[in-house]
Amino acid sequence: MKRWGIGLAVASGVAGLALQSVAMAVPASTQAAPQTRSTQAEQTRSTQAERARSTQAEQARSTQAARVRSTQAALRWTTTAVNRTPAALSDVDSKAGVTWAVGADHVVDFQDQRPLAMRWDGKKWTAVAQPVRTNAQLISVAIGNAKNVWAVGEDRVDERTSRPLVMHWNGTKWQVVKPPAVSTGTFDDVVVSKDGAVWTTGWANVGGAERAVVYRYAGGKWQLLGDGLEGAINGNVLTVLSANDAWVGLNAGLAHFDGKRWTLVADVPTDGSQIPTGFATIGPKNIWMVGVDHVARELPLAVHYDGKKWTKVAVPAGWAQLYGVTLRNGRPVAVGERFEESGQTILARPLVLEYNGTKFVQAPAPAPKQGTLTAAAAAPDRTWAVGLTPSSVTTDYAAFAAYTR
Template identity: 65%
Template sequence: MRRLAAVLGVVACVFTGSSITAEAQPAAVQAASQWTVTPTGRQPANLDDIDSRAGETWAVGGDQVDGFQDQRPLALRWDGKRWKATAQPVDTNATLQSVAVAGAKNVWAVGEDRADPATPKPLVMHWNGTRWRVVPGPSVPTGSFGSVAIGPNGAVWAAGWANVGGQEHAVVYRYSGGSWQPLTTGLEGSINGNTLAVISAKDAWLGLNGGLAHFDGKRWTLVDDVPADGSQIPTGIAVAGPKNIWLVGVEHVAQDRPLVLHYDGVSWTRVPAPTGWSQLYDVALRDNRPIAVGERFEESGNRVFAKPYVLEYRGSKFVEAPSPDAAYGTLTGAAAADGRLWTAGLTSTTPDAEFSAFTAFAR
């Protein structure tokens, strides 16, 4: 849910209203500036997430229809030269918000089915190498999935929110043996699960609206290092190892600014980053070096415009890096595999133009 909300916020901004030198830069820093835009051919449309593994790269989001009142699920597959849209089993109002690639015949995507807008339901789909099929989600009166992850043992985990026992709160479910196992203990007072990382069955992290929770195999426990009052909203997480984890998002102050935290196995600490009006949505590790993507805001008269934004870690802090060539828009997803750093989101050529689903990569 968090990526879709972010995208819709960017659309509202766009339609209503330090460069880095090459000297002594690490290879990963230089690479991030050499972006190649890969046209998707989808307009109006947005992408909420991208994932890549073992030669498989997928991006998911939604096509806008009916004057932006409805969406249809959109899943694009990279064939090595261009993006190809795949046939969807859902033709009602729905969108995909997160994708996880395990292999050429094992891709999972989750989102929200709004066939009845008053009672949205979690949407889960699986790609078997030939086609997508809908996997029945947990039996809940209403809810939405905004993050999907595949554990080391191949189990699929999904996070978001749902009505459980008459109360709406953050949820995590694990799919195994054809059924969904609720892993919600400890989340009863939380609002929404934004971003999920699974290290093992007894070690997982969940970014919330707001706060951060850790799973020990039995229950989720909020960590004290991230306030749960909504002032800090984690939206993206990347794991290099159990004692090397990066978390990005937004801190709500007078003007929103990037949030970057690092976990060393003991505690989460704040990492310095630019403080301009901006926010981050996702982070990927390239050679274990974090690169975060999001949006920065500019004002002109009484209008506010969002523009793609990239930060990368250099030394002990995050610095602004060149963004893909796009006039307006936001970057909502990032992934790194097979020598490429991918990003996805939505862009437009002018503030009043229809937005397009956007992707780019850096070698």
């Protein structure tokens, strides 16, 4: 993801398998009959087969129980000390044995910011020195490996003008990578594909018009993959399965890339009533997407792709927005914020939804009573959520990160 705060942001279950062992009653006449070698051999084979079936049944029960325990384990969050105030984290990624979170330090609220990249060493978060000291922020991060990490965002020339910001971590330091030659723009998401190419999406001024863009960076060169996106407003989020199979969630719609051009799909409306903000991809025929469903009030949006069509998945009712989704033990976990009115004040509270096999249900959220979860990422041993929460000392925001096993 990453364009969180689209609206009012203040910022599978497994059915148990019942296996029964049935004892067969043997007629008395059969019991009294003399046993021949053939009969004894047959009974021996029968007994061995029964034992094998019994063992297989026991193994099946054990395996099924383990799966149930794995998929139904409750979310139990541990808050980690980030120690960045005022600040906010916009994205997190965790793979190849490393975890990075990015965002911005706030000089003057969200109007004047500095890029922030933090690395988790297994015990604590550490802010790593940044080469950019202008009014800029990092919005998305993607890990290729420990020495190949990419982050994108925006660098504001002035309060009303932004240019794409691209940075790369080489294992030692962060360096600025020259972005595509556009006069204005912002990059909202970045992906490192399996072939090592870097993909990014957002918006930019192309040919004198501001529009959604997708760029691919390989061999030190940027390639605009823009055919089919000419009328789109902004690229929010990407998932890339291959050079010929990618999806981009737009501020108005969803488009698929076949290696040559983007094609809007009819399953997601292009009127802005549904805005994608996050993908979790299992394979080309199993993709989860979350976002915001704009009706009378913003509602959480969850959609699943089965290789043929995108279908909305039931979510809890309520005033809320989702900004990111990841896979915990193969099951989608989505994060965002829910809203509550308190007099004249609208409060944002962290929101976590979990897929139970048929629908998304509300799950335990990390500790802060107020704040926003902007992104989530799963590592082999834990699932991360990051965002921002009001500082306990001032009205500024503090960067926030938590994990669950």
